Amino acid sequence: MSSSFRSSHSSLDNSAFHTAEFNSSELNTSASSRPLAAYGWDDAWAAEFAPYAEQGLVPGRVVRVDRGQCDVVTADGTLRADTAFVTPHDPMRVICTGDWAAVEPVGDPRFVRTYLPRRTAFVRSTSSNRSEAQILAANVDHAIIAVSLAVELDLGRIERFLALAWESGAQPLVVLTKADLVPDPAGLSYLVQDVETTAPGVQVLPVSATTGEGVEILAAVVAGGTSVLLGQSGAGKSTLANALLGEEVMAVQAAREVDGKGRHTTTTRNLLVLPGGGVLIDTPGLRGVGLYDAESGVGQVFAEIEELAADCRFHDCAHLAEPGCAVLAAIEDGSLAERRLDSYRKLLRENQRIVAKTDARLRAEIRRDWKAKGAEGRANMQAKRGRLR
Structure with missing residues (x-):
């Protein structure tokens, strides 16, 4: 056996050993x-x-x-x-x-x-004036947004939660809790449809921890991964968590009868294993739902507006009074609710302000845009005055 063959054979043996190791x-x-x-x-x-x-x-x-x-x-x-x-x-x-x-x-x-590097992260802006980021949960597959039917629906707040959920990379799911408080099936169906219009592409599930309605469906949805439970105090998150866990693990407090709001029963974010598979992160009630660099999430919540905007005459259309605006045309013919457009504008402005606080280039772009619009407005006013003379 030649020395070159022995060297090659030895090298292969070592490689195989390290591979096996x-x-x-x-x-x-x-x-x-x-x-x-x-x-x-x-x-x-x-x-x-x-x-x-x-x-x-x-x-x-x-x-x-x-x-x-x-x-x-x-x-x-x-x-x-x-x-x-x-x-x-x-x-x-x-x-x-x-x-x-x-x-x-x-x-x-x-x-x-x-x-380890996070696959997904649910992030909101803090309630402080500094608008810092706060990570509520990591590596989440499903973002369960709990909305109580004991009080009037706040569609704008639901849209905020959805924007953060889409931005996180998780799949949102809106759960309408305390469904037993709406005994009229037609009325419940109307509320579900109202939320479905607000949450395109998102499953909306009425659930009652008292009667068990919808709990099995929800358990099947969340069985395949990690879910985070989000919502205001009094939305019934802890009660819902107990229903999914099959036992009284989370403490529960009654909501106020006056406004349906609750106190913070859950004070920390806890990760719990579900008996039907999957894990659940229960979170304290959120009073503030500030956006944090969630432009793509906002776009996904208002997908129908972004689709309409693609047909506007001007690519930078602000959907205010521009000629050939497909979004305003949809408002006129009733195919788009004006509330949706107002909410879309509001969330985009808020998100832009948050991002601008940490992005110097974006701040400069916003200032240039303001100056350009101001100059355009002054020019239009002067032209109008000239025509009136």
């Missing part, structure tokens, strides 16, 4: 993480985690976040971990419920060293 490591990681399958762990997450497994870290899903600490469920059970290594100044990068974390296997305290 890697495959064995991968299999061990996969096998040790099988208990996490109920929490959404899959082969894609295992592949993402492989470099951290080589460092001796273990995977786990964040089920609850406190100040500086979080609860992480691992293959060996739930542990409390310190987040000192994952608390950057950027609020978009802080760890949150739903993240897949790389955790130290031993230590007191144990530390979360990092988290």
